[in-house]
Amino acid sequence: MKIAVISASKTNLEAIRQVLSGEGALARAVLLIHGGMEHLGPVADQERPDLFILDALCHGPEDLAAVEQSTSRHPSMAFIILCESQSPELLLQAMHIGVRDVLASPVSPPALLAAVERLERKTAAVAAPLHKGRVLAFIPCKGGSGATFLAANLGYMLAAEQDKKVALLDLNLQFGDASLFVSDHVPPNTLADVASNITRLDASFLASSMVEVLPNFGVLAAPEDPERAAEVKPQHIEVLLNLARAHYDYVILDIGRTLDATSVKALDHTDQIFLVLQETLPFIRDAKRLLHALHGLGYGREKIHLLINRYEKGGDIRLEDVERTLEIKVSHTIPNSFEAVSKSVNQGVPIVQVARHDPVTRALREMMDELVAGGESPKGSWLSHLLHNA
Numbered sequence: 001m002k003i004a005v006i007s008a009s010k011t012n013l014e015a016i017r018q019v020l021s022g023e024g025a026l027a028r029a030v031l032l033i034h035g036g037m038e039h040l041g042p043v044a045d046q047e048r049p050d051l052f053i054l055d056a057l058c059h060g061p062e063d064l065a066a067v068e069q070s071t072s073r074h075p076s077m078a079f080i081i082l083c084e085s086q087s088p089e090l091l092l093q094a095m096h097i098g099v100r101d102v103l104a105s106p107v108s109p110p111a112l113l114a115a116v117e118r119l120e121r122k123t124a125a126v127a128a129p130l131h132k133g134r135v136l137a138f139i140p141c142k143g144g145s146g147a148t149f150l151a152a153n154l155g156y157m158l159a160a161e162q163d164k165k166v167a168l169l170d171l172n173l174q175f176g177d178a179s180l181f182v183s184d185h186v187p188p189n190t191l192a193d194v195a196s197n198i199t200r201l202d203a204s205f206l207a208s209s210m211v212e213v214l215p216n217f218g219v220l221a222a223p224e225d226p227e228r229a230a231e232v233k234p235q236h237i238e239v240l241l242n243l244a245r246a247h248y249d250y251v252i253l254d255i256g257r258t259l260d261a262t263s264v265k266a267l268d269h270t271d272q273i274f275l276v277l278q279e280t281l282p283f284i285r286d287a288k289r290l291l292h293a294l295h296g297l298g299y300g301r302e303k304i305h306l307l308i309n310r311y312e313k314g315g316d317i318r319l320e321d322v323e324r325t326l327e328i329k330v331s332h333t334i335p336n337s338f339e340a341v342s343k344s345v346n347q348g349v350p351i352v353q354v355a356r357h358d359p360v361t362r363a364l365r366e367m368m369d370e371l372v373a374g375g376e377s378p379k380g381s382w383l384s385h386l387l388h389n390a
Ligand SMILES: Nc1ncnc2c1ncn2[C@@H]1O[C@H](COP(=O)(O)OP(=O)(O)O)[C@@H](O)[C@H]1O
Pocket: 140, 142, 143, 144, 145, 146, 147, 148, 149, 150, 276, 309, 310, 311, 334, 335, 336, 337, 338, 341, 342, 345, 360
């Protein structure tokens, strides 16, 4: 939800900022303006926030005239007014012109948070998706391919270096470990908690269930044990992905290699599937089977991308051999880098933080740049599209 705050007081503005950057912050874009009522009209017209918070600007009913201009011009915009004195006249007048809440100023954090969350729940329930994020799925052709490592680190870099809003969802119903690759925090909730509370799932519930690795990068951990995993059903995945797509620029799925009803539901909602393998025969054999299964499920070639991890030039098997055997082009190769990757994985810290210039980091950055460029202009990918179909 996009929120604009105008306050006449710098101290109050900071207090409000803190409330909004607390619980549920991942789902908010906040614009802070220090100044007076003259900002209201221009910001309403240009920024079109979903919610306006006006602090210390209304002292009596007469100040509401300016607010009324905006409430009538933008009927879907919500307004919360914070003022020092709340006379019955002011409250009545505010109600008349369609203000949602009149609260005390300086702000009472719990009251403001409750009012904002009420609105967020409402907006999530009725609003059409604000934008459509891209859903990328990573599947290992065999355990130990590096699918989780790549998914987690690509997600982190998209958030840290491209300023994208990213959600990594660990859909490995058994033995999920994605959150551990980028954080040492205990997950507040898991996929199982989200599934069992699906009727009250909204953007702020989702955000608060995730491990917040960065303000714009959250990881939803996998269920902690197989019993809880059984609570996760395909219909939950559908609701979860629709919601996540509406609120994040990139939704990255770490999917195990078992194809079942839940993972297939996830793949139905995926824009790009990355199959991760290494260049040895057992991996190639399993890649062949997996590709066969994916084609059987009706996923077209343009959706499936081959990612060779731990690639070493001059190995026994050449890239062309892999491509010929699997009848699909290799989209990306990620080099082998035992030391840097081990360090990152063992510390639970993204590789870009422990080895900024490592070849693996560079390869991930290249892949990220291509993804971002391709996602922003559909025309940009016509060449790769042709190549994949060749
Ligand atoms: N490019 C790489 N270079 C060196 N080691 C890697 C690389 N990618 C992954 N690894 C190692 O492989 C291990 C398994 O990776 P993981 O992502 O858990 O595999 P998967 O999810 O496919 O089962 C990681 O713990 C890491 O140590």
